[in-house]
Amino acid sequence: MNTGKDGASKKSYHLYFAWLISVIATLGSLYFSDIKGFIPCELCWYQRIFMYPLSILLGIATFFNERQIIKYTLPLSIIGGGISLFHYLEQKVPGFAAIKPCTQGVPCTAEYINWFGFITIPFLALTAFILITGILWLGRKA
Template sequence: MELIRRNVLYLAWLVAVVATLGSLYFSEIRGFIPCELCWYQRILMYPLSVILGIAAFYDEHAIRKYVLPLSILGMLVSSFHYMEQKIPGFAAIKPCTKGVPCSGQYINWWGFVTIPFLALTAFTIITVLLLVFKKR
């Protein structure tokens, strides 16, 4: 546990970088066109890759107050997006108006893992790391 506590910023940064590279892989290599909610999730995740990287390099744990709002908001957007995909009738509440529908599922691994689920997982891991493993 002490190892995680000492490296919490690096671990959170690694999660943000993997999520960022994963989203770029899906859009730029696989050719999946992001929907409106995917763009919002990217807007919240991409800065975390930079902010957490700088914070980890300088061992600046005060960065939590800037990162947590982004990661918690990202969790909310990802949860909403995932519900649009998985709960019948939920997408009718706020349909995407242009481009790719937010209820579409480019991937559906094991019947539940979609791109918003992956984003939700990344935002949740970052949030938990920063809340649970505070530097003493």
């Protein structure tokens, strides 16, 4: 636990903000699949595999103010962000989808949403992963 000069506990809000973003991203993905009825593609499932544990781990760490969790959650966020970036490129860059075509279910190039011509579900996930990664990176030594 962090202690200030006076010995009192010093709270870091980095974990709280990272947890809040992960919860919003998790609820957003559940909204798109369970309420809107969008069937997740293969890469969407991989992104969920890396986002959902962040909601739980960062929530527990926030409650106990345990910044040590950052060294375990930061890799989850970075890898999830890499998958999101790959998925977004697969949707938006012509010819990129040929690198790894989805063979079952919904194609990974499908765009259920396309707000303003560039905001898709993988873009939203990528944004969440980037924000979480940046906040956790800043919170390492805070």
